[in-house]
Amino acid sequence: MRGKRTAMGAALAAGALAVTGLAFAPSAAAVTPQSATITASCGIFGGGSATLTATQSGTSATITLTSSAITAPVAVAQDSISSTLTLAKAGGGSVVFSGTKNPAMNTGDAVSVGPLPGSVASGDSLDAYGGSLKMVIFGVTVTCTASGPQAPGPFVFD
Secondary structure, eight states: OHHHHHHHHHHHHHHHHHHHHHHTSOOOOOEESSEEEEEEEOGGGOEEEEEEEEEEETTEEEEEEEEEEEEOSSOBOTTOOEEEEEEEETTSOEEEEEEOOOOOBOTTOEEEEEEEEEEOOTTOEEEEEEEEEEEEETTEEEEEEESSOOBSOOEEEO
8 A cells, every 4th residue: 555655656746747847848939020011012013011920940930921012913823933032131141931832812812922931040130121032923033122121120030
């Protein structure tokens, strides 16, 4: 009987330690802000306000861009736009997010690309201003650039 109580006490102590460890475990990496707005110009394809949404998991990050001001020049199928988003890095250099992820869009629909994957380091501060978005749609390259810094500020990765 005494051995059962000792085993039960040890099991309860181990469980309590496990719960305590979970309570103090580091949280998942986070990016701040999670979304930012830019004003972009895409040349003859239009321009206007766009929203960038960022996520982070360790050194992997994704960015999604959506804009109701910039519209699809033609109907496009899902995952048919090859996109390269280059964000300027504070202190110099850049980080590239690229992929072929987009919803199906009809002519005139709001443009949305992503989530585009990329790699980040802890402390990276990235802004669309000084970078660009290049989309290849049916062999035609559309390049969009921000006319000023993103608001409320650059993405800062943990």
